[in-house]
Amino acid sequence: MSSVLALGLAVVAAIIGYYVYARYVDEKIIKVDPKKATPAKMYMDGVDFMPTGKHVLFGYQFKSIAALGPVTGPIVAMQWGWLPGLLWIVFGTFFIGWVQDYVSAIVGLRNDGQSFGALSYRLISPRGRLTLLAFIYFYLILIVAAFGDMVASMMAKLPSVPLAIIALMAVGMLSGWMIYKKKIDILVTTAVMVLLALFAIWLGSVVPIPASKLVWVVFALLFSYLGAVLPIWSYTQPINYISFYLVFLGMLGAIIGIVVGQPNFTAPAFTTYTIGAGPLWPILFVTIACGAVSGWHSLVSSSGTARQLQNEADTRYVAGGSMFLEMVLATIALIIAGAAFSNFDAYKAALKGGPATVFSVGMAKFFGFIGIPESFGTVFAGAMFVILAITVMQLVVRFARIATAELAGDAVPAFRNQHVGAVVTCLIVFGLIYTNTWSYIWTLFGGSNQLMASLALLMASIWLASQKKNHAWTMWPALFMFITTISALALTARSLILNVGKLQAGTLKPAAGQTVGLAVGGNAVAAAIAIFLMVAALILIYDGLKMYFKVRGETQLPKAPAAQAAPGDD
Amino acid sequence: MLFWGKGKGAKGEAGKAEAGEAEGRQTAGSVVREFVYGMAAHDMTRYALKTRSSMEHLFILITMGDLLGVPILPPYYSLRLLPYVVPQIATWKRRMLREKDITDALF
Numbered sequence: 001m002s003s004v005l006a007l008g009l010a011v012v013a014a015i016i017g018y019y020v021y022a023r024y025v026d027e028k029i030i031k032v033d034p035k036k037a038t039p040a041k042m043y044m045d046g047v048d049f050m051p052t053g054k055h056v057l058f059g060y061q062f063k064s065i066a067a068l069g070p071v072t073g074p075i076v077a078m079q080w081g082w083l084p085g086l087l088w089i090v091f092g093t094f095f096i097g098w099v100q101d102y103v104s105a106i107v108g109l110r111n112d113g114q115s116f117g118a119l120s121y122r123l124i125s126p127r128g129r130l131t132l133l134a135f136i137y138f139y140l141i142l143i144v145a146a147f148g149d150m151v152a153s154m155m156a157k158l159p160s161v162p163l164a165i166i167a168l169m170a171v172g173m174l175s176g177w178m179i180y181k182k183k184i185d186i187l188v189t190t191a192v193m194v195l196l197a198l199f200a201i202w203l204g205s206v207v208p209i210p211a212s213k214l215v216w217v218v219f220a221l222l223f224s225y226l227g228a229v230l231p232i233w234s235y236t237q238p239i240n241y242i243s244f245y246l247v248f249l250g251m252l253g254a255i256i257g258i259v260v261g262q263p264n265f266t267a268p269a270f271t272t273y274t275i276g277a278g279p280l281w282p283i284l285f286v287t288i289a290c291g292a293v294s295g296w297h298s299l300v301s302s303s304g305t306a307r308q309l310q311n312e313a314d315t316r317y318v319a320g321g322s323m324f325l326e327m328v329l330a331t332i333a334l335i336i337a338g339a340a341f342s343n344f345d346a347y348k349a350a351l352k353g354g355p356a357t358v359f360s361v362g363m364a365k366f367f368g369f370i371g372i373p374e375s376f377g378t379v380f381a382g383a384m385f386v387i388l389a390i391t392v393m394q395l396v397v398r399f400a401r402i403a404t405a406e407l408a409g410d411a412v413p414a415f416r417n418q419h420v421g422a423v424v425t426c427l428i429v430f431g432l433i434y435t436n437t438w439s440y441i442w443t444l445f446g447g448s449n450q451l452m453a454s455l456a457l458l459m460a461s462i463w464l465a466s467q468k469k470n471h472a473w474t475m476w477p478a479l480f481m482f483i484t485t486i487s488a489l490a491l492t493a494r495s496l497i498l499n500v501g502k503l504q505a506g507t508l509k510p511a512a513g514q515t516v517g518l519a520v521g522g523n524a525v526a527a528a529i530a531i532f533l534m535v536a537a538l539i540l541i542y543d544g545l546k547m548y549f550k551v552r553g554e555t556q557l558p559k560a561p562a563a564q565a566a567p568g569d570d
Numbered sequence: 571m572l573f574w575g576k577g578k579g580a581k582g583e584a585g586k587a588e589a590g591e592a593e594g595r596q597t598a599g600s601v602v603r604e605f606v607y608g609m610a611a612h613d614m615t616r617y618a619l620k621t622r623s624s625m626e627h628l629f630i631l632i633t634m635g636d637l638l639g640v641p642i643l644p645p646y647y648s649l650r651l652l653p654y655v656v657p658q659i660a661t662w663k664r665r666m667l668r669e670k671d672i673t674d675a676l677f
Contacts, residue, residue, distance in 0.1 A: 045661035047616070047623040048674075055601050059608020064677070117671030133672055186611075233621070237614050244610045304677030395676070403672045 001269070003339040004262050006086055010331040013090045014324035022098060022320045029470050030106055032312040039113030040308050049113060051310030054317055060308075062322040063244070064300040065101070068147055068388040069290025069449070070326050074334035075355040076442065077287045078347060080280055081270035082338040085288055089334065092285075092292025093327040096477040098320040100453050103460040103474055104298035105319040108306025111463070115303045116456070123462045125543035132455065135536040137403055138529055139295070139452060140396045141425070142445040144224065145432040147389035149441060152216035152433070154356030154382060159208035160375075161360075161382035162216070165390070167200030168246075168383065169223065172239030180233050194245045201246075205379040214513070217433055220390060221426040227394025228401045228422040236394050243387040250363065250384040254332055257366030263339040267347060277439050278495075282488040286446035291330025293481060295452020297323065302456075336362035354438065356385045400425040435514065435522020440492055444530055447489040451537045454481035458544045466551045475548075482541060489530050496527035623665070630655055630662045638666060 026032055040051040052060075077085040111119060116136075121129040155162050175193045178184045227236040273280050277287065290296065301319050309315060340362030341347040350358045363381030364374045372380075401421035409416040415424070432441060457478035464471035500523045502508035503516055510519035633651045635642045637659070 043661075043664055045623070045665050047619045047665070050619075052612075053604055055596075055604035056608035056612055059605040059610075060612040061608075063609040063613070114669070115671050115673050117673065118669045129671070136672065232617055233614075237617060241610060241614060248606075248609070299673050300677060303673040399672070399675050402675045406672065 001265050002262055003258060003265055003335040006082070006265070006335060007258060007328070007331055009086075010090055010328050013094055014327055017094045017098060018316075018321060018324050021094065022102065022316050025099075025102070025473060026313075026316040026320075029473070032106075032315060034311050034313040036312050038109055038309050038312060039306065040310055043113065049307045052308040054309075054311070054314040057305055057308055057314065057318045058322055061101075061300060061305050061318050062325055064304060065290065065294065065297045065322060066326050066329055067290070067392045068150070068385070069294060069296070070330040071333045071359060071385070071388065072150065072355045072442070073288035073291050073446070074330050075337040075358045076277070076351075076439075077284055078267055078334065078337040078358075079271065079275045079277070079351070080273075080284055081268045082265050082334060083269040084280060084284055085334050086331065088284060088288055089291050089327055089330045092288070093323060096453070096457075096481065097293045097297075097327065098323040099474060099477055100293060100295075100457055100460075101297045101301050101323045102315060102320040103464075104301035104456050105306045105309070105315050107460050107463050108302040109309060109312060109315065110467075113307040116299065116459070119302070119459060119463075120455075120540070123459050123466075123544075124540060124547055128540055128543050131536045131539050135448070135452070135455075135533060135540070136299070137400070137407070138533060139445075139448040140400060141428055141432075142441065142448055142529070144393050144396050144400075144425070144429045145436075146438070146441045146445040147393050148217060148220045148224075148429055149433045149438045150354050150356050151220045151386050151389045151393075152213045153354035153438070154360065154385060155216040155219070156211065156213040157353035157357050158360060158378065158382050159210040160205045160379045161386060162204070162209040162211070162219075163207050164197075164201040164204035164379055164383040165223075165386050167203065168197055168243065168387070169239065171197050171200065172242050173235060174238075175242050176234045176238035179238065190242070190245065193242050197242055197246060201379050201383050202376060204383070205375045214434070217430065220393065221397075221430055223390055224393040224397040225422050225426050228398040228425070229418050232398075236391075236398065239394075240391045243391055246380075247384055247387060250380060251329070251332075253370060253372065254336070254363055254366050257369040258332065258335060258339075261366060261369035263335075263365075265335075265338045266341055267338040267344045271344075277443065278488075278491055282484040283443060283491070285484045286443055286450050286488040288330065289446040289449045291327065291333070293450055293453045293477075295449045295454075295456060298453060298456035333359070336366065340365040356382065359385050397422060397425050397429075431522065432526065435518050436526050437511075440496060440523075440526055443488060443492045444526060444533070447485045447492065447530070448533050450481050450485040451489070451533065454478045454485060455537065455540055455544070457481065458541065458548070462544060462548050462551055465548060466554075482537070486534060486537065489534050493527050493530035493534070496523045496530065499523045500527070626658065627662055627665060630658060631666070634659065634662075637663065 038051070040049050043049040044051065074085050074089065077088075107119065108114065111122075114122075117129050117133055120132045124132075155165070171193050174196075175189055178189045178193075179186055227239075230236070277283050285292075305318060309318065337347060337358055341350065347358065350361050360378050360382040363384070364372075364377030367377035367380070368374055401418055404421040404424060405416050405418070414420050454477075457474045461471045461475040461478055464474060499508060500520050503510060503520050503523065510516055631638075631640065632642050633648055634655055636645070636648065
């Protein structure tokens with residue numbers, strides 16, 4: 001099958017989803033009111049609450065949700081063949097993905113722009129808030145571990161990439177200095193720095209830096225540590241800013257490459273039900289997270305976007321539309337994995353170097369269709385992948401540093417020190433990467449991500465029920481995601497616990513460079529995180545369902561208390 | 571907006587984009603420009619605003635803390651500074667007293 005046809009199908013599904021299903025929900029169920037004052041207008045403080053144009057917010061929302069998730073998941077899921085992945089991306093987005101992004105923004109909009117912590121306190125239970133925040137903390141740690149592992153594996157496999165990344169650090173810092181200190185026009189700075197970054201990528205292709213994975217793990221964490229402790233304007237921001245243009249150019253190149261080259265899928269439509277990572281259900285559904293459904297999006301929609309929407313009627317375009325666009329991005333990643341290699345064995349061989357290697361080699365092939373040399377294309381795609389990962393990593397480590405100070409600062413004053421908080425976060429991540437298998441970390445990350453989505457959908461269902469609105473369109477997806485992700489986490493926890501036993505019995509050998517003790521400890525810690533996430537989610541779901549039935553009962557019998565209180569009832 | 575367009579962008583459009591009135595006049599070029607700005611630099615603008623506001627709020631907390639029950643300066647100085655701070659007191663109190671959680675640190 002032609003990959004252009006798959007891309008076309010995804011685009012058609014996005015158009016139908018946006019103009020038919022999303023419009024129906026928007027107009028008939030939510031009944032958005034363009035004249036209603038949004039939190040951005042009611043509580044404008046010039047910072048968090050700020051009315052912003054819908055096209056600006058569309059770009060903001062899309063950039064915030066489209067990181068490495070929609071790229072990596074489909075590449076890994078190609079092991080089941082291209083059809084299961086494509087179906088999940090399309091149907092997952094159509095029935096669940098956009099619903100979650102959109103309804104999270106609507107719940108925020110109609111509740112004074114409250115964040116999920118406050119909403120869970122009110123809509124679920126008082127203990128729900130703390131449970132949810134602890135859940136989010138571990139979920140974010142898993143993001144850094146999953147991304148850090150991929151980055152390091154790829155830089156070890158493709159030694160032409162590291163120099164480009166090191167140069168990008170320098171270019172980014174120089175940009176910050178030029179913009180903020182020297183007040184040089186931002187367009188001039190952008191043009192010069194993007195050209196410099198492209199030169200650095202070319203330089204990387206001629207000056208490789210070979211080193212082991214361990215070295216690049218330390219490098220990636222050092223990069224994130226600097227992002228967490230340096231002033232944000234001097235390091236994180238300008239690097240992310242310049243990186244954006246490289247990613248934008250790369251995506252544009254890939255789309256043009258697919259349309260020009262029109263490659264056919266070389267991978268089979270379906271391989272087998274159970275692969276090394278586990279069975280198709282539930283593992284595929286957590287492997288492709290962000291391209292279909294992602295809990296991260298609900299955080300962006302509620303804490304970020306809902307406070308900036310200047311018109312309720314913009315919500316479908318901003319939150320729903322950007323998710324449908326991400327579906328197209330995930331389909332492109334699927335095509336890279338399924339159509340760029342000469343045969344399925346070549347894909348499997350590349351996957352041994354990690355999904356990042358598949359991405360780089362595959363993208364380079366598509367760049368080739370528009371005349372870009374393969375050596376430059378591989379480094380460019382590799383740098384693009386690292387950028388997508390590392391820009392999120394540094395923000396999350398920065399956030400984890402703040403969260404550590406907030407959560408543990410009173411008990412242990414040392415945690416208030418920014419260096420201590422950042423170093424502790426980096427050490428936890430290092431431990432997870434060094435002592436575990438990437439596929440388990442990715443499944444844990446995907447599972448917690450999707451679980452977050454089901455919690456967001458449950459919270460939205462409770463709110464919709466309390467407003468006497470139809471909530472089947474959020475409740476069924478919430479239940480489906482909950483059952484699927486709990487099963488995936490349980491399966492992963494079981495595999496990790498079995499690994500501990502096998503390592504102790506000597507039937508499983510630890511990875512190269514690892515001792516048995518380290519491998520046992522790493523697997524045990526990962527299993528403990530999986531169990532913690534499951535317990536936290538079960539508490540939230542129990543409290544949430546209790547509240548849901550209570551609210552629904554009140555909705556169905558609104559006059560019951562008055563009737564009971566009426567005199568002479570006995 | 572802080573960058574790109576020197577004050578004519580998204581942030582400045584709050585008032586003029588009432589009820590979608592301005593939307594009808596937008597050209598394809600301005601839509602693309604806003605979209606790219608949203609992806610590339612909207613974050614930076616928000617961070618810059620957050621940095622400035624945290625400084626301002628700290629200043630108001632020091633000078634007008636007794637409004638929230640945290641007296642730091644003697645009332646004489648607070649009263650002398652009051653006229654300069656009045657326009658910001660409403661949003662300052664709202665931001666100080668609004669419940670925040672760790673997701674606020676992310677976006």
